[in-house]
Amino acid sequence: MYSLVSAPVLGFDLTRLTGGSATAEVVLRGLRLQAADLPLLAERLPDEDARGPLWVEVESAARRMPSLKGLNKDDAAGSLALVERAPIGTVDALLTCLRYDVMAWTWSGTGRDAQQSEVAAAATALICDAAVASYLREVLDADTRRRLGAGWVAAMRKLPVGAPIDLGPHHYTVSALLDRLRSLRSNDLSRLMASADDARRNTGGWSPAVHSASWAAYLSDRVRTAAAAQMLLVQAVDTAAIPLADRAGGVWNMLSGAVQALVVRDLLDTSTAHRLLAPVVAALGPAWLG
Known part of the structure; x- marks a missing residue:
């Protein structure tokens, strides 16, 4: 559903989400990453004991996102509001776009044999943490959002500014x-x-x-x-x-x-x-x- 080729679809969803601009910023920074940036990102990734409970919250929050499944033919105003806000894509689609499109250059091999280095996988995981924290802003509690994004924020303070965005x-x-x-x-x-x-x-x-x-x-x-x-x-x-x-x-x-x-x-x-x-x-x- 989301991909870089269909970025207008992702943009359409982000422009209607409270945390959309912040998610767009994560994608933009991800598009400009270079190989030398990956170790700094990887070292900021919390361990699985810390991330595990946060992602349980992510899974729960994702199910609370507005969905067209909630349309009610007897509530025209409510249905219109839902259509305006409900995203076309999903958290899983966002993660797939980040892992396999934005970070495509970090993979070696093809098909089922494709793999990332340990450092690249950790850096990608950190990007995913930050992206879902903002994408699910409306349905995640503030503490979970803060903890999901903390590693990314810390890494951004240390990461070189990098090349300007090329349009x-x-x-x-x-x-x-x-x-x-x-x-x-x-x-x-x-x-x-x-x-x-x-x-x-x-x-x-x-x-x-x-x-x-x-x-x-x-x-x-x-x-x-x-x-x-x-x-x-x-x-x-x-x-x-x-x-x-x-x-x-x-x-x-x-x-x-x-x-x-x-x-x-x-x-x-x-x-x-x-x-x-x-x-x-x-x-x-x-x-x-x-």
């Missing part, structure tokens, strides 16, 4: 859109919502365009770049304080499609790029396009 050949344009979103004013937000409403009523060609952009990212080896851009978008949407209902109702999809298009703008045909970018340009103007 590919259109780095500055992607960054300009994210900056524009972070500084939204109330009238900008109104136009953004109106444009999203219009896009939702006129969806023709949108899904194929997003598929084309995602396929272009895959073929051009920009999957990790595109995923990083989506995680930055999660944080920008939070900074802009776009209401949850609007994120769920079309604003996220509109912005996510535009970001995906910008990452591979040089590879898209004109009509595909226009389909994904035009609604955002209509709402925010063209200045950020450069």
Whole structure:
């Protein structure tokens, strides 16, 4: 359900979760890790006696996450609120994405023979601890969250800053859109919502365009770049304080499609790029396009 190729889906869930921005930050830092960073992360991983009870709490909390299974046809308002908040993916899907996509470079071998070194496995486990602590923020108690994330926080204080986030050949344009979103004013937000409403009523060609952009990212080896851009978008949407209902109702999809298009703008045909970018340009103007 979650993967770096389908990072917009992960982003859609994170933008609707209270701890979504923090989870996005863990993913972003994970995407920038290098081999030299792994020992420092590994040494901060608590032993199994400490982690075991915490993960029992994680399993219990995961079952309390909002789910569409709770829809009640007799409670329209409650059902709408549930649809707005219920994630598409699961904790297991998040862990799979982190272990096998974000940390894919730490594995050797293929298929059932694939394995990580002891250090890489411990570093990956620490990342997973931090990610679930924020992903399950709404349903985990504060003490469990703190203990799950403590090793990661301590490691981040010691870890070198590392290379800046690379958003590919259109780095500055992607960054300009994210900056524009972070500084939204109330009238900008109104136009953004109106444009999203219009896009939702006129969806023709949108899904194929997003598929084309995602396929272009895959073929051009920009999957990790595109995923990083989506995680930055999660944080920008939070900074802009776009209401949850609007994120769920079309604003996220509109912005996510535009970001995906910008990452591979040089590879898209004109009509595909226009389909994904035009609604955002209509709402925010063209200045950020450069």
